[in-house]
Amino acid sequence: MKAANASLARWGTTIFTTMSALAVEHGAINLGQGFPDEEGPEEVRRLAAATVLSGPNQYPPMRGLPELRQAVAGHDSRRYRLDLDPEREVLITSGATEALAASFFGLLEPGDEAVVIEPLYDSYLPIIERAGAVARIVRTTPPEWTLPRDALAAAFSPRTKLLVLNSPQNPSGKVFTADELRFISELLRTHDAYAVCDEVYEHLVFSPADHRPLITLAGMRERCLRIGSAGKTFSATGWKVGWACGAQPLIDAAARAHQFLTFTTPPNLQRAVATGLAAGDDGWFAALATNQQHKRDLLAAGLRRAGFTPLPAAGTFFLVADRRALGFSGDDGAFCRYLTTKAGVAAIPVSAFYCGDGPEGFIRFCFCKRDAVLEEAVGRLVKHFC
Secondary structure (H helix, E strand, C coil): CCCCCHHHHCCCCCHHHHHHHHHHHHCCEECCCCCCCCCCCHHHHHHHHHHHHHCCCCCCCCCCCHHHHHHHHHHHHHHHCCCCCCCCCEEEECCHHHHHHHHHHHHCCCCCEEEEEECCCCCHHHHHHHCCCEEEEEECCCCCCCCCHHHHHHHCCCCEEEEEEECCCCCCCCCCCHHHHHHHHHHHHHCCCEEEEECCCCCCECCCCCCCCHHHCCCCCCCEEEEEEHHHHCCCHHHCCEEEEECHHHHHHHHHHHHHHCCCCCHHHHHHHHHHHCCCCCHHHHHHHHHHHHHHHHHHHHHHHHCCEECCCCECCEEEEECHHHCCCCCHHHHHHHHHHHHCEECEEHHHHCCCCCCCCEEEEECCCCHHHHHHHHHHHHHHHC
16 A cells, blocks of 8 residues: 655644543543633624524635624734735634644745744644745743744744744743844844744733734734634634734735635634624733633642642743652653543643653643632642642
């Protein structure tokens, strides 16, 4: 039998699927995979349900319902003073991962280079490689996650087509500073490169940190594709509604790939997301950040009691903790399996977010769970380790 595609076959099953299955098998609390256990705003869900019955249920426009594209543009105008043409500069996709894939397939050609910053979301490298491009990896490490500017500059070359920027960053919780963004923008201008900006956690930023999209910096309007996610914004990860925003030539490139990936996205979900984004007071977004910051602090305090050392997290659903004081002799993967099967709490090794050998001694917990679930998880950890 002829072999399947080698660039995808070598990646196997993701660590998230593996650890979630192990959690189910052992009745563990799953603080590994990043999905909330509370549903999103009721009015948004009710509209999605009602639209299934009332219609339309046929193909929406390939680039997305006009009302959702307008809502995305309006949201970015209110929050970031970003002036987007909803007809030409907004593309609706079936989730942010599909937006990333469409952006990579639309912009990259075989032999191009893409600069990526570790730790990184697991879809980046497989899609970049499947596009025939070469990833140039720059590493940040815990506990500070400092951007290594010399290494980043050295990763750029005449063949660099784009940089992938994830801020707020999964799994570190790092929010890139204004000074770091300026440094990145200078590199992009110098090397005539684009940026694909994964900003799905834009509404999950905790005081006093502040999220500033790279596209809003001087000279970046024509160079950036900004990726957003309704799943993260409205705590509805199963909906798989995402979008890409940027200059028309970049959106056109992504749309040419999108039409052959998923073509479109369920119209009832698009309509519901449009209503949620169009809410003028943005009250849901502020409440979401406040609520998740409380959960971060609740889990961090509990991890300290159990003997972990939590690292600062300025955003996202995730908290990285140093587990080395607990004295476990195996690597982080073995520790997470031990934690799941013996302590009854699932987590993800941070090393899984690196290509090759990653830093050891750090694991990622997801805190977007009900307080009672977090308290039960903390109780299990304290009971096991103390």
